[in-house]
Amino acid sequence: MNIFKQLALGSHLTKMTNWMEAIEHTRHTMPIGAGGGIDSLPPDQQARAIRELEAGMAALAKYPRHVITAELIKNRQVALQFGRHTRADAIGNLLEHLIEQNVALGAEDFLKSYA
Numbered sequence: 001m002n003i004f005k006q007l008a009l010g011s012h013l014t015k016m017t018n019w020m021e022a023i024e025h026t027r028h029t030m031p032i033g034a035g036g037g038i039d040s041l042p043p044d045q046q047a048r049a050i051r052e053l054e055a056g057m058a059a060l061a062k063y064p065r066h067v068i069t070a071e072l073i074k075n076r077q078v079a080l081q082f083g084r085h086t087r088a089d090a091i092g093n094l095l096e097h098l099i100e101q102n103v104a105l106g107a108e109d110f111l112k113s114y115a
Helices: 003-029 043-060 065-081 085-100 107-114
Strands: none
């Protein structure tokens, strides 16, 4: 993959992870039962998050699924090494969502094919 595609992939994954981290952050800062979803964000941020997450999904569909999985696993490991547990959880949630949408490979398929 050329450098421009790598930069674009990184940019999309970063934006999507940032939104997932903002959503994950609500789980820790809002009262019990009031946090944990996109609905917990202010209305203007909800609309922006939806737009950017949908744009990211469309862009990621152009990349091989194993590349997306590998990048997110690497990013999650880096977040954990720096003690950024909320970000690591957000990356895990993003990966699960992308697997459900068939944009990334699940752990079993990834390990069978690329480990």
